[in-house]
Amino acid sequence: MKSYKEIKAIQMRTVIMLAILAGLAIVTVMIKSTVVSALGLPQVQESLKNSSLGKTLASEISRIANDFSYYSYSQWFGKTYMQIAALAAIVLSFPLFSKEREKRTIYLLIGRMGRWEIYSTKVLIGYVAVLITIFGGGIAYILTANIMGYALPSTMAFAWTFRIMVGTLLLYQIGAYTSLLFKSQVKPFLLDIAIYIGLGISGFFKQTKFLDLFGYMGGKTVLKNPTIGIFPTIIVLLICAVIFTLGYLQFRSMDIC
Amino acid sequence: MSVIEVKDLSKTYKNGVEALKGISFNVTEGSIFAILGPNGAGKTTTLKSILGAIKPTSGEVLTLGKIPFPNGVKKVSFVPEEKSLYEWVKIPEMVKIFASFAPNFSPKKFEILSKRLNLTMKRKIGELSQGNRTKLYVALAFAQDVKLYVLDEPTWGLDPIIRKEVLDIVRENAIVGKTVVYSSHILSEVEEVCDELIILKEGKILYNGTLDKLKESNKLNLSESFLEMIKGGEK
């Protein structure tokens, strides 16, 4: 099986990212009561009243305390889950090509496999790893919430999980592409972080709002309207396909030296 | 019959380095073909062109009758200059990984070769010496039953006894009709095995022909002829 090597290469990183994500999911549910009681302390309430931002913060806090869906959005799906998912996208993608070229192990593959075989096994195995990792994190949160007896509409939870899976695929695909561009591993890693920050910032401006991938992934709109957002989902997947194709064309015409 | 046909091949890399400036040669089936030259002469570029790892800037390469770039030709086994393997696994796992994508790989043949080369199996790749990496790479490459073996410095870091064993393996493959193309800077070793050779300097061919002809026309052995030509080119 030609994908054996790629599975071996990515399995450790997948397991680690999955463990981190699932662990944080469980912790996030578990500490809910602690967080809420800490925010409810008289001292905290007092200082909130005295600040100008206090009123909005106070209402935010009461929402977090009373509405588990909102807590899930603000502490997990719109926050930690998405951040770790982005991290997982980088971790799973940056060495794909760059490591083989840096370490010169690519010559084991070149000539023994065609370019399409090399490219597709590498990138597609990563897709599977991303889906497993992100799905695992989402499920861990949903299950823990269920066991702890919190009310979390499952359509909502699954809508977020689905969006973040799709979004992370795109982040991963971007990472797979940057991995092609360099012979060293550090450069794609740094470039990925820069691109993700850029995507995050673009959400704050009207003109670049359409680039707000994180807005789609951990969107607040899901609170009101728990759907997967078919239109943006299709767009994101299309962009994935475009980058995947561009990456292949690039890899196909590349000198391996 | 020609296993490799190189016609007027030139290669200029993106950084402007002109590695090859229009070289032509043919490699006949069943021969042991050496590519010699001082550092930077274009040996590795030539091997990588045959493999299909790099795209010719101009000219043509046919390997086993096919254009090798970009997909390579399946019936070729390559040993690169750097014997880089996956550092994170032990040897048996490395063999398993290699077997998963290398065409016509025979685990049995690998076992025989690794014994002949005196390879210790239990170690992690990351802990192997340069010599052991070379042994492992050579054993993996020759455990593939293919028509053409392309070797870049296949005795790098080996002691004389194992080096001789590698030369024997090369020769045995030629006996059963396989073609071996190889590059080495150890001329005495090349002299022991090669039938035909090219001598490259600065991306051009200085000599193209059989070893016998070289010796007969110069009345010199290979090392002497080589030095003569390389220096001659400098005048």
Add this chain to the structure above:
Amino acid sequence: MKIKVDHHSDIPVYKQIVVAIKDMILANELIEGEALPSVRKLAINLGVNPNTIAKVFFILQSEGYVDSKPGIGYYVAKPPPSSIEKRLMDLDDAMRRIILKMKRFALSEEEINKRFSAIMEGVFENERNRS
């Protein structure tokens, strides 16, 4: 078949082997009709390439030292009658080269003759003692 091959000589390996086999045939160490090892076997034995052995057999056959039959392979033929004389002339050449070298050291004809006789005596003496 024992032949010493020097890969690092300026004389091509095939030539070294051709000469060695010719000498064995002329010296009757290989007898007419005797089968020669296959290309593959001889290549492995001598540590040379099969192409080289193929070339050796081709030359030996074209000069009448060996012949081949399908299914049997190469065997020793009766070399042309002039071949011993030809080989001796080669050796004469070698001797001539040595004499010319000695002459460079200003040795007289007599002195050179003396050295030759001494060596001749030594060689034949040895032979007698052995038998």
